[in-house]
Amino acid sequence: MTAQEILAPTRMMPLIIDGLRATGKLHCLWEKDDPEVFLRENAVKIGAIAAGAHIAVNGPYMSQFPNLKIVANFGVGYDSVDANWAGKHGIIVTNTPDVLTEEVADTALGLLLMTIRELPQSERWLRAGFWESKGPYPLTRNTLRGKTMGILALGRIGKAIAKRCESFGVSIVYHGRSAQKDVPYRYYSSLVEMAKDVDILMSVAPGGDGTKHIINHEVLQALGPMGVLINIGRGSVVDEAALANALKNNVIFAAGLDVFEHEPHVPADLMACENAVLLPHVGSASIHTRNLMGQLVVDNILAFLSGKNPLTPVSETPFSRW
Ligand code: 8YV
Numbered sequence: 001m002t003a004q005e006i007l008a009p010t011r012m013m014p015l016i017i018d019g020l021r022a023t024g025k026l027h028c029l030w031e032k033d034d035p036e037v038f039l040r041e042n043a044v045k046i047g048a049i050a051a052g053a054h055i056a057v058n059g060p061y062m063s064q065f066p067n068l069k070i071v072a073n074f075g076v077g078y079d080s081v082d083a084n085w086a087g088k089h090g091i092i093v094t095n096t097p098d099v100l101t102e103e104v105a106d107t108a109l110g111l112l113l114m115t116i117r118e119l120p121q122s123e124r125w126l127r128a129g130f131w132e133s134k135g136p137y138p139l140t141r142n143t144l145r146g147k148t149m150g151i152l153a154l155g156r157i158g159k160a161i162a163k164r165c166e167s168f169g170v171s172i173v174y175h176g177r178s179a180q181k182d183v184p185y186r187y188y189s190s191l192v193e194m195a196k197d198v199d200i201l202m203s204v205a206p207g208g209d210g211t212k213h214i215i216n217h218e219v220l221q222a223l224g225p226m227g228v229l230i231n232i233g234r235g236s237v238v239d240e241a242a243l244a245n246a247l248k249n250n251v252i253f254a255a256g257l258d259v260f261e262h263e264p265h266v267p268a269d270l271m272a273c274e275n276a277v278l279l280p281h282v283g284s285a286s287i288h289t290r291n292l293m294g295q296l297v298v299d300n301i302l303a304f305l306s307g308k309n310p311l312t313p314v315s316e317t318p319f320s321r322w
Contacts, residue, residue: 079207
């Protein structure tokens with residue numbers, strides 16, 4: 001008989017815990033007196049794992065559970081789960097696409113406007129009393145007017161950002177693994193070449209080995225002294241030391257970052273840059289959207305428990321939608 005018990009290794013939002021607890025099969029690891037003993041004695045019963053980003057669900061981790069069939073990841077990005085390993089071992093991985101697309105695209109636009117028009121800096125000016133004591137905040141040297149944006153990874157979120165930016169009058173081009181059919185934007189096969197031609201580099205790229213530090217010194221130099229980098233995807237995509245250096249030495253104009261390589265740690269060198277706008281990974285972080293994401297985690301596991309196909313399996317693993 002298939003193992004049907006569910007494991008939540010780390011704390012998750014109440015909507016997920018309550019939804020899964022209702023099955024009577026949920027084990028919250030942090031509630032166990034001795035998690036290690038619990039795992040040793042019960043690993044064989046676990047068929048499903050509900051995973052957040054705070055734990056590496058890699059091959060060695062998953063192989064503790066001989067009857068594991070599904071890992072439901074809270075988030076569209078699943079770089080903390082080794083989906084290739086899972087796929088090879090017949091384990092389904094699900095993520096939370098679509099329900100967060102518009103929210104993350106909104107945040108990307110907010111971050112872009114904050115960064116290019118120095119809105120946080122001008123707010124700090126007002127709060128410091130400088131408007132009265134020194135006069136108006138200086139005119140911003142940069143603007144969105146007449147600009148071209150290069151999107152790194154034109155997936156669902158990238159396209160939602162592109163649509164918004166088009167209505168702002170911003171021209172769009174993109175770089176990714178391959179050119180896409182039915183996309184009206186120019187494709188660049190080289191990230192550096194795209195960076196040379198654009199004013200704004202918008203990274204929506206997922207994490208993982210294939211994208212680690214691909215936004216490096218060479219790309220930043222290509223973006224140039226009036227160039228703006230926005231990262232709404234994964235922090236590991238950017239070489240943060242190279243970025244801090246580029247911001248400090250005006251290799252680029254400014255950066256707006258919602259994600260960092262070692263969250264919640266933000267390097268002091270980035271913190272020190274007045275031309276960086278730094279957000280604590282709030283891309284999808286509204287109650288509305290997080291509830292939809294949480295419900296999708298629950299629904300994927302409930303589908304598995306009732307013998308149905310998962311709703312949103314990722315491409316590397318069984319029942320892939322693509
Ligand atoms: C969440 C995200 O912050 O979906 C993602 O990939 O990065 C965000 O929506 C994250 O999943 C919460 O842990």
